Amino acid sequence: MNQDKLRQKQADVSELAKAIKGAKSFLIFEYLGLSGRQLTELRRKLHNENADLVVAKNNIYIRALGEHGDQNFANLSGPNAFVYANGNEIAPFKFIHELSKDFKFIKFKGGNLENNFVGPSQLQAIASIPGREQLYSMFLSCLQAPIRNFLYGLKAVSEKK
Numbered sequence: 001m002n003q004d005k006l007r008q009k010q011a012d013v014s015e016l017a018k019a020i021k022g023a024k025s026f027l028i029f030e031y032l033g034l035s036g037r038q039l040t041e042l043r044r045k046l047h048n049e050n051a052d053l054v055v056a057k058n059n060i061y062i063r064a065l066g067e068h069g070d071q072n073f074a075n076l077s078g079p080n081a082f083v084y085a086n087g088n089e090i091a092p093f094k095f096i097h098e099l100s101k102d103f104k105f106i107k108f109k110g111g112n113l114e115n116n117f118v119g120p121s122q123l124q125a126i127a128s129i130p131g132r133e134q135l136y137s138m139f140l141s142c143l144q145a146p147i148r149n150f151l152y153g154l155k156a157v158s159e160k161k
Contacts, residue, residue, distance in 0.1 A: 012056060016064035016082070019052070025089035027111030027123060028061065028073060029096050031081040033103060039081075045095055050087025055079075072110055072117045080109060089113060090126060097127030 020026060031039070043053045058076040065073050083092040093111070100106040108120040118126065130138070 009060065012060050013063045013067070016054060016056070016060060017067040019054075019084050020064060020068045020070075023084035023086055025092070025111065025113045026082065026084035027092060027096065027118075028076065028080050028082050028109040029100075030078050030105070030107045030109060031055070032079045033105040034099075038099075042095065042099065046083060046092055049085070049091040049095075051083055051085040051092045054082045054084075056082065070112060070117070076109065090129070093123055093127040094131075097124065 034042075039053070039055070046053050058078075058080060061076055061080065061082055062074060065071075083096065085092045090113075096106065096108065100108075108123040110120060111118045111123050113126070
């Protein structure tokens with residue numbers, strides 16, 4: 001029986017290590033307090049963005065990250081969830097950040113983006129950056145403003161004459 005458990009743990013570690021190796025980014029967050037329904041909804045949203053959520057024991061995370069060469073999470077404690085992204089690498093950060101606004105008990109533990117460790121405060125900052133479409137809209141608005149002001153000036157001059 002113990003051999004079967006050991007083999008299962010080793011399989012879980014190697015499966016997670018393989019997922020980490022192929023992921024564009026990942027993060028770990030404390031989820032204590034989320035209901036099963038909320039976790040299922042989060043999994044569904046993440047799956048739509050080509051990301052996955054894994055809930056396992058901290059030892060499995062630590063060993064899988066060790067195989068990946070990441071020692072930044074050697075002291076994980078508490079109930080944690082692991083999210084890795086194969087698509088948009090920032091989308092999971094945004095989902096968890098939005099969830100943490102509603103549930104104050106959710107805390108980022110850290111993550112990895114472009115093979116660099118990202119601390120909890122950096123994850124918060126990255127997650128608060130607007131999306132691509134929003135940034136395009138802001139940029140276009142900045143380009144339009146001088147033209148719009150020039151046209152308002154021409155209109156004012158023509159009305160004075």
